[in-house]
Amino acid sequence: MSIKLMDILGQTARMAPELRPRQSSQCSVAIIGGGFSGCMLAAQLLRRDPSSSVTLVDPAPVVGLGVAYATTYASHLLNVPAGNMSALPDDPEHFVRWAQLNYDSEVEAEDFLPRRVYGQYIQSILREEERRSPYRLQIIREEAASVVQRDGTARVILAGGQSITADKVVLALGNFPAGSHRLSGMSSAGASFISHAWTFNAFELQEISNKESVLLIGSGLTAVDLVIALRAHEFTGTIHILSRHGLLPKGHTDGNTVCAAWENEFPRSMRDLLRLVREQIEIEQRHGRDWRSVIDSLRPCTSQIWQSLPIAERRRFLRHVRAYWDVHRHRIAPVISAQIDSEVAGGGIQLHSGRVTGCGEERDAVVVSYRDRKTGETRKICSGRVINCTGPETDCRKVASPLLHNLLGQGLVRPDPLFLGFDVAEDGALIDSSGLKSNFLYAIGPLLKGRHWESIAVPEIRVQIAELAAKLTDSNPKMPEIFEPADASLF
Numbered sequence: 001m002s003i004k005l006m007d008i009l010g011q012t013a014r015m016a017p018e019l020r021p022r023q024s025s026q027c028s029v030a031i032i033g034g035g036f037s038g039c040m041l042a043a044q045l046l047r048r049d050p051s052s053s054v055t056l057v058d059p060a061p062v063v064g065l066g067v068a069y070a071t072t073y074a075s076h077l078l079n080v081p082a083g084n085m086s087a088l089p090d091d092p093e094h095f096v097r098w099a100q101l102n103y104d105s106e107v108e109a110e111d112f113l114p115r116r117v118y119g120q121y122i123q124s125i126l127r128e129e130e131r132r133s134p135y136r137l138q139i140i141r142e143e144a145a146s147v148v149q150r151d152g153t154a155r156v157i158l159a160g161g162q163s164i165t166a167d168k169v170v171l172a173l174g175n176f177p178a179g180s181h182r183l184s185g186m187s188s189a190g191a192s193f194i195s196h197a198w199t200f201n202a203f204e205l206q207e208i209s210n211k212e213s214v215l216l217i218g219s220g221l222t223a224v225d226l227v228i229a230l231r232a233h234e235f236t237g238t239i240h241i242l243s244r245h246g247l248l249p250k251g252h253t254d255g256n257t258v259c260a261a262w263e264n265e266f267p268r269s270m271r272d273l274l275r276l277v278r279e280q281i282e283i284e285q286r287h288g289r290d291w292r293s294v295i296d297s298l299r300p301c302t303s304q305i306w307q308s309l310p311i312a313e314r315r316r317f318l319r320h321v322r323a324y325w326d327v328h329r330h331r332i333a334p335v336i337s338a339q340i341d342s343e344v345a346g347g348g349i350q351l352h353s354g355r356v357t358g359c360g361e362e363r364d365a366v367v368v369s370y371r372d373r374k375t376g377e378t379r380k381i382c383s384g385r386v387i388n389c390t391g392p393e394t395d396c397r398k399v400a401s402p403l404l405h406n407l408l409g410q411g412l413v414r415p416d417p418l419f420l421g422f423d424v425a426e427d428g429a430l431i432d433s434s435g436l437k438s439n440f441l442y443a444i445g446p447l448l449k450g451r452h453w454e455s456i457a458v459p460e461i462r463v464q465i466a467e468l469a470a471k472l473t474d475s476n477p478k479m480p481e482i483f484e485p486a487d488a489s490l491f
């Protein structure tokens, strides 16, 4: 029998009977999102407390992959060396050992392995924990549409109307899809404009004729992935890449980099921080090392630096420094970097910098005009296809997701002040629209960028996961904490 329920927004939702955890347990956790973050949190919860029950909710046909590790291309490599990709913070060699046993016995910590191999690694960890704690893990292949709390019990309501009850709910939604509104003028390109690179599949790539040229808008890691995939399909046409700064990700260098150690407190202004980093790079260079060692050395303290900066300075970073930070910090495997460099040198890739100003059609081609960053002149690029590689949207208010609309509508979540994700407390608990820390709703992974800035890659997320798992399996309830309400004018 289906149940009618009035949800908080005043709309009526049809619901089938709720799904209950399979066995009685000390703690039941529903995790929305079954990528790396969701799966590894599930594994950690099962490992720490074999009596806990976990429900993973994700519409993907297979859990554990998310966007990053679902790729089928062997040439899509991890952008972090194997030695730093262990999913378990207390066992740094775990991935290397797993890869030696399951992929190639010659794997070394410095190697950059295929991303699809990493997906298999995540799945194998989850399977192992499931085997050790049978019947404690439930995987539901459906989209979560909303979350409500009644009488101290949380309910995740699925797109199909069924619901799951749990003590705690964790949002592990990953990066939001690319914001196509950024390129809204491109709608006149019709079917030749692909609004989101990550939804573009191998079949569609094969359809691109070698006679055509392709324009990628955005020059970060997504554009690099597209270049690799196009060439894997033996696409021989020209690949134009256009972005505001025209900067491509730098490559890692082979071998170990020696990291600089920071002894002093970090300044609280962008100007002074930049000066400090530049000085440190000069010192490293005098010792025969390069900027990579300095950028890498900032990684363990990035969250601390970010949180100590006043909001205006963080905003300054996003406006003026981010594009440069991204290409130095989010580096690509040496072999990929060499391929991109040689394509740029040989003209296979043509790099343009400027802001898109318009789009039209001429015969069979799409013509995109842009204002050249250096000269200010209007230029045009003719291509057969245009693909949006501008990277994920970060403003949760602009994402077309029923779940986000519902959470925002109920006031259960609010964006962080810079619209990089959600506003969260130190332990990952969501902060609601009135500034109250939730006692049942948490987030992990890229949703926490506003708090930590560095919150999208495995080395940081695995620590968040271990900490949240420890918290959720700790039976001592904490009193709710009050946070400053957000500046209402921001929303």
Ligand SMILES: Cc1cc2nc3c(=O)[nH]c(=O)nc-3n(C[C@H](O)[C@H](O)[C@H](O)COP(=O)(O)OP(=O)(O)OC[C@H]3O[C@@H](n4cnc5c(N)ncnc54)[C@H](O)[C@@H]3O)c2cc1C
Pocket (backbone or CB within 6 Å): 032, 033, 034, 035, 036, 037, 038, 057, 058, 059, 060, 065, 066, 067, 068, 069, 077, 078, 079, 080, 142, 143, 144, 145, 172, 173, 174, 175, 225, 401, 403, 444, 445, 446, 456, 457, 458, 459
């Ligand atoms: C192309 C690419 C390459 C990358 N390469 C690396 C790398 O080499 N090394 C590294 O450390 N990091 C890399 N990253 C960073 C990556 O973000 C993390 O490694 C990690 O995959 C993040 O996992 P996640 O689970 O937080 O997000 P995701 O893997 O994106 O998973 C989120 C999941 O949430 C699900 N979901 C969303 N909304 C709902 C809903 N309403 N209901 C139910 N389910 C929902 C989605 O279906 C998805 O499966 C890469 C990222 C990308 C995009």
